[in-house]
Each structure stands twice: as structure tokens, then as C-alpha cells.
Amino acid sequence: MTNTMQSNSLAIEVTDLTVAYQEKPVLWDVDFNVPQGVLLAIVGPNGAGKSTLIKTILGLVKPVAGRILVLGAQYQARKQLIAYVPQRSSVDWDFPTNVLDVVLMGRYGHLGWIRRPSPKDKKLAIECLERVGMADFAGRQISQLSGGQQQRVFLARAFIQEASIYLMDEPFAGVDATTEKSIIELLREIKKSGKTVICVHHDLETLKEYFDWVMLLNVRRVSLGPIATALTPENLKRAYGGRALFLDQKGDTRV
Amino acid sequence: MFEHVFHLIASNYTLQIVTLGALILGITAGALGAFAVLREQSLLGDAISHATLPGVGLAFLITQDKSPLTLLIGAGIAGWLGTICVKLITQSTRVTKDAALGIILSVFFGFGLVIITIVQKLPTATKAGLDKFLFGNAATLLKEDVVTMTYLSSIVLLLLILFWKEFKLLTFDNDFFKSLGLPFHIFDILLTTLIVSAIILGLQTVGVVLMSAMIVAPAAAARQWTDRLGVMVILSSFLGALCCVAGAITSSIIPNMPTGPIITVYLSLTVIISLFLAPHRGLVWDWIRIFHQRAMIESASILQNLLILSESHTDPFHPHEAAVLKTLGTDTLRRNITKLVRAGLIKQYPGNLISLTPLGLKKAKVLTHNLHTESQRLI
Numbered sequence: 001m002t003n004t005m006q007s008n009s010l011a012i013e014v015t016d017l018t019v020a021y022q023e024k025p026v027l028w029d030v031d032f033n034v035p036q037g038v039l040l041a042i043v044g045p046n047g048a049g050k051s052t053l054i055k056t057i058l059g060l061v062k063p064v065a066g067r068i069l070v071l072g073a074q075y076q077a078r079k080q081l082i083a084y085v086p087q088r089s090s091v092d093w094d095f096p097t098n099v100l101d102v103v104l105m106g107r108y109g110h111l112g113w114i115r116r117p118s119p120k121d122k123k124l125a126i127e128c129l130e131r132v133g134m135a136d137f138a139g140r141q142i143s144q145l146s147g148g149q150q151q152r153v154f155l156a157r158a159f160i161q162e163a164s165i166y167l168m169d170e171p172f173a174g175v176d177a178t179t180e181k182s183i184i185e186l187l188r189e190i191k192k193s194g195k196t197v198i199c200v201h202h203d204l205e206t207l208k209e210y211f212d213w214v215m216l217l218n219v220r221r222v223s224l225g226p227i228a229t230a231l232t233p234e235n236l237k238r239a240y241g242g243r244a245l246f247l248d249q250k251g252d253t254r255v
Numbered sequence: 256m257f258e259h260v261f262h263l264i265a266s267n268y269t270l271q272i273v274t275l276g277a278l279i280l281g282i283t284a285g286a287l288g289a290f291a292v293l294r295e296q297s298l299l300g301d302a303i304s305h306a307t308l309p310g311v312g313l314a315f316l317i318t319q320d321k322s323p324l325t326l327l328i329g330a331g332i333a334g335w336l337g338t339i340c341v342k343l344i345t346q347s348t349r350v351t352k353d354a355a356l357g358i359i360l361s362v363f364f365g366f367g368l369v370i371i372t373i374v375q376k377l378p379t380a381t382k383a384g385l386d387k388f389l390f391g392n393a394a395t396l397l398k399e400d401v402v403t404m405t406y407l408s409s410i411v412l413l414l415l416i417l418f419w420k421e422f423k424l425l426t427f428d429n430d431f432f433k434s435l436g437l438p439f440h441i442f443d444i445l446l447t448t449l450i451v452s453a454i455i456l457g458l459q460t461v462g463v464v465l466m467s468a469m470i471v472a473p474a475a476a477a478r479q480w481t482d483r484l485g486v487m488v489i490l491s492s493f494l495g496a497l498c499c500v501a502g503a504i505t506s507s508i509i510p511n512m513p514t515g516p517i518i519t520v521y522l523s524l525t526v527i528i529s530l531f532l533a534p535h536r537g538l539v540w541d542w543i544r545i546f547h548q549r550a551m552i553e554s555a556s557i558l559q560n561l562l563i564l565s566e567s568h569t570d571p572f573h574p575h576e577a578a579v580l581k582t583l584g585t586d587t588l589r590r591n592i593t594k595l596v597r598a599g600l601i602k603q604y605p606g607n608l609i610s611l612t613p614l615g616l617k618k619a620k621v622l623t624h625n626l627h628t629e630s631q632r633l634i
Contacts, residue, residue: 058434079436091428095293096484105424109435114417141482157431167434 009072011036011165011196012057017066019049019056026052030066030221034198034213036164039191041201041210044217044239050200051087053217054167058084071164080109083163085154087170093142099153100125100138106160121160128156132186148179155186166190168199172206184210207231260504269394270507276396276404277503278496280457280469283408285495286415287453288470289477289488290446293426298353299341299447301467302360304454306337308367308463311388312374319379323400323459326388327407330455337363338447364463390513391462393503404456411452414445422446423484460503465515469495472522479533498522553591555622558600561611562619571616574608 012034019027026049034040042050055061057068059075070078083106103125104117111117117125129135132152137145145153151171158166166187172180187197187210201207207214207227214230216222216239223230223239264270291300307330314329315321337359344355371385387395415422424432425442433439450470457466473495477487502518509517531539560580565571577592592609595601600615611619 055430058430059436060430060433076436079434082434084431084434086428086430086434090430092293095427096478096482096487097423097427098483102427105420105428105431108420108424109437111420113421116420143482 009036010034010069011038011071012198013069013072014057015067017053017056017068018064019052019061019066020064025064025219027056027063028219030217032215032221032224034196034224036071036196037191037194038196038213039187039211040196040198040213040215041207042198042215042217043201043204043207044222045241048218048239050217051169054084054169054198054200058082058167080161081164083158083161083166085158085166085168085171088147088150088154088173090169093145093150095142097142098138099129099134099140099142099145102142102153103128103156103160106157109161124160125156128159129153131159132156133182148175151175151179151183155183163195165196166198168197170200170202172199172201172203180206204236263508264504270504272398272401273393273396273503273507274500276401276460277393277499279401279404279408280460281473281496281499282492283411283456284453284466284469284499285473285477285492286412286488287450288472288474288495289484289491290422290426291450291470292474292478293484294446296447296450297467297471298356299338300450300454300470302341302356302363303334303337303451304458304463304466304470305360305367306363307331307334307455307458308388309333309363309370310336310367311385311458312367312370315374315385316370321384323397323403326385327403327455327458330388330458331451333363333367334451334454335448338451367463387462388458389462389464391457391460391465391515391518392506393460393514394507396460400459407452407456411449411456414449418442418445460499460514461518462513462515465519468515468519468522469499472519472526473498476522476525476529479529479536482535494525498525550591550594554595557591557595558611558615558619559623559626561601561609562616562623565611565616572602572610572612574602574604574610577607577609 010033012032014030014032017027017030018025026047030053042053044050052061056063057070057075068075071081075082100122104121106128107117107121107124111121126135126138129138132155134149134152134156137149137153142150142153151174155171158168171183171187175183187199190197191212199211201211208231212227213225214227215224216230216235218239218241223232223235264274288300291297310329310331310333311326312329313333314326318325341352341355341359344350344358345352350358371388374385384392384395421432421437421442424435424437425439425446429439429443432442454466454470457469461469473491474487476494477491480490481487498521499518501521503514506512506514506517529537531537534540557580561575562571564575564579565573592601592603595615596603599612600618601609602612603609
């Protein structure tokens, strides 16, 4: 694969995607294309399938039907170009390891079997920790981190992957306002360098301020596009259904 | 005592074999146990070890051969089947994981007991001694058993070292592992297989009933003492080997003492000591810390309340009855007051009267000031 081919192709291309847990469909016939270089928020009510969508793109969940292309190819062929930031609560933070070690885990996909991280990898890890403002914590046991610090360690682990596409599952969940601001600054930096960021997001208030693209999702894809065109009151109503009244007011004032 | 034991081992060939076997078992079970515990698979270890019993019996019934390799292969297959059954039940039905573990453990174990009982009644099996697989009998370890154990253990530990970083990531964050495009299922099966191997390694020495203690206890104890995975695995191996060797020797010296239970006694001691005394994570240090904090808060509130009381007097060192502090909600424990007197922060007068000293006044003002700034910072 040449670089020119990659730069021409879409970041993510999803066709007819259906995912079900047991007999209950979580995603139903979802189609969408995400171009490169956007900062995209996936929003929708609880149980809309936001996390599932990200996990399916990453190959963690097997779809019932559908096709997913990442930068114009299958996931396995593109795995080194994708970085994943899972939900903070998905791991045991009492695991016996330190911050530097967690960041280095982001290199494992590049290292190959048996080989251990080199001094060069460690230098890179420290640089990534500096970017998220956590360099002083490199030797810190991970159980001693606050929620915001945990999230920044996960971001550093994604940065060290040197990916083109970043998939993040609620990177703002349970972090304070200052950390939230510094995280969004980092995401903007990534976007500026032409990379793609896709976040599961919960807060409609900050949507417009933080992101430039949005996908409204509720089992089916409701809308996708630049915020100005995709985030209309009608679309919000379609995505949030019964809770439309409350959201209507919000939509009127903000959209 | 120790000299006596060393002398006994040096002069006794059987004991040398037993010690060596226990050493190999302890190291391997301790190392793999660390991963079982961190993956929250401790109970899976218990289910697997019980599930190996029918394999031992069937292997003998089919081959009429009681060589360790045959029986251990049988045990391994049965343990493996048990593991797969647990996975299938949890994945394809709505039975919860703990129920699935309970089902597999009891079904396989019950079936195993039936087979062992039948085998014991066969004329060909009078000396098969399959009952040792229940509670373990280290004294029956032969040189060929230890040789088999050494090979198996070397393979297991070598794989663990080779795929260290993969196993570490798999245990810490399996979604991230998959997102890197690494083959999750292969490594998941490999790690489980290594844990099964560590279990069957101990069947003859510790027995199926208590083998899970050899997997869980050293790891749980080791976790208390360190925050690093590598150190935890080495320490777990060391503690496992220590308890296993001590137990095997004890049971070989005392007639009719099964090895599994005595090893478990040593393991329990190790776990109890670690739970209570390990630095940072030990319960005793928690208690001491809480006790000190409480005393500090109580002392601080005595000083602050004396400051408040003194503000209604022109003399800031005006003595007050200790009982007044009680009405302000301060617990005026005698030991706190004695401590403050000794620190020169308050002065005690006859009749249970106390007052601030100049030093105490300063300290009380600092405490109050800090409290204000702290609460403002929080708001």
C-alpha cells in the first residue's frame, strides 16, 4: 500500500453493518463514511450502540453482517495505523505495573513476538507522557493515579502507536474540567496533523465547541456530517426519541 | 531442627527426590498462579484441578498403565475439557460464570470419584495407588515422575518468559490486546493451557482437592508485597516453592500425613502474614495509619476549640474545663491531652482545667487558617 492510496481513501467506510448480542440487534444496517482529518463525535442515547460501533470497527465484536474498511483495506492490514483508547473503567487499575509500562504497551503491536521494548521505545514513551503532561509520573504505580491521570496515560499509550486514526471510547468520562480542556487540546493537535479522531461522546453541551463532525446514532445511523448540517433539532429528536422535548429546547438554543 | 532436616535430606534419597519435585512444582505453580489470580481465574484453577480426576481414572482404565506421563496426559485432557466446557456454558447459555464453574467442578469431580472407586476394585489396580491423586502423596514421587515434571515445567516456564509481554498485556487489557491485531484467542488458550499444565504438575504431590491453593495462595501473598508484575511472579514462585518443599518434607517425615493438606497449612500461614504485615497493602499498617490520623484529627480539634473558647476572653491562655470541649463535640481522650501537654501545646491545671500555651496558640491559628484555605480551594 502506498501513501498516496492511503491519503486518497476514506478513514472509515462502513456498509450495511448489523451487530446483535444474542437475539437483540445493537446496530441495524448502519452505513457511513468518515473522511480523513476530522474530529468526529459519536453521540446518541444509552444503549444506542456507540461503544459497540467502535469495538466492531476494531474487530473486538463480530458483526452479523456488513463490511468495514479502514483506510481502504481490512482492519488486519491497517492495524498499525489505528490507536484505541478504551473506556477507563475497562481495566483493573490495581494491576501491578507502572505508568511507563502501560504507555509502552502501545508499542507491542510494532515490536513483534518475543522482542522487548528497546531504549528507543522508552524514550518515545517519555515523549508521549510529556505531551500529556505526565512525564513526572513515569515511575508511578498506576493504582495511585486519579481518574484524569489514568485517562491521560491511556492517551499517551495511543500516541505512542503513531497511528493515523484514533478511536476513543468516552475519553472525557469522569475527568475534571481542566483535564477535559487539556484533552481536547491534544485531540485538536492530532487533527491538525491530518489525522482522524473518532470519540464516543456523551455531553451535547460541549459537542459544538469540541468537535467539527458528528454522528447521531440510535441503533440506526440518524445523521453524519459537519456539525452545522448533521446536528439539527429534527435529527436530535430522531436520535433521542421520547426525550425529544427536553432536547428540543436544547436544540433550539444551541443549534 | 534445620540441621536435622538437612541431614535427613542429605542422607535420604527418597527425600531428595521429594524435595526436588516439590521445588519444581512450587516454582511453576507460583509463576502461573500469578497470572491466574490477576486474570481473576482463581476459581477456574479450582474447577480445572477437580476436573482432572476423571482423566486420571480413565487414562488408567484404558491403558492399564500407571506411569506418570500416561496419567498426567489423561488429567491434562480432562482439565482442558473442563475449561472448554466452562467457556462454552458461559458463552452460549445465560448461566453465570460462577455457576458454570460450580457445575463443571462438581460434575467432573463426582464422575472422577466414581471412576477412581471402580478402578480401586479392579484386581489389576491394587497397587495403582490412584487415591493419592485426591490429597496428594509426595512420598510416592519417583525419579521418573520428577524427570517428567522437570520437562513439563521447563516448557511452561520457557513459554511464559518468551511471551511475557503478550501475557502481561492480555491480562491487563484484553480489548487493547485485540485492537493491536494480536491473536487474542491463541494467547488466551496458550495461557490457560500453561495454567492447566501447572495444575497437572501438582496432582500427584498436592492432589486435585487442594491444588488450587498452590495456584492461588502464593500469588495472592506475593501481590501484597510488590507493585511490579515481574517481582510478583518471582516472589510467588519463591513462596510457592518454600511452602511446597516444607510441606512435602513434613508429610514425608510424619507417617500417613497426606501432602496436600500440610502444604495448604503452610500456604495459609504465608497468606495470613502477607495480608496483615506486607508494607503498604498490609491491614495492620492500615489500622495504624487510621489510628494515627484519628489521633491527629482529635488533637487538632482540641487545639482549635481551645482557640475558639479563648477568643471570648481577653487572656488567650485562659484555662477551661476539659468537659467544655466535650460539649463542642471534641472527644477529649486523656491520651490525646497527655500527648499535647508533652508536645508543649497545652498546659494542664489541677481540676481537669486546660489552656493553650503560646506555642499551642500559634499552632491552633495555623490549623484554622489551613482549614479555611483548604475548604476554599475545594469550593
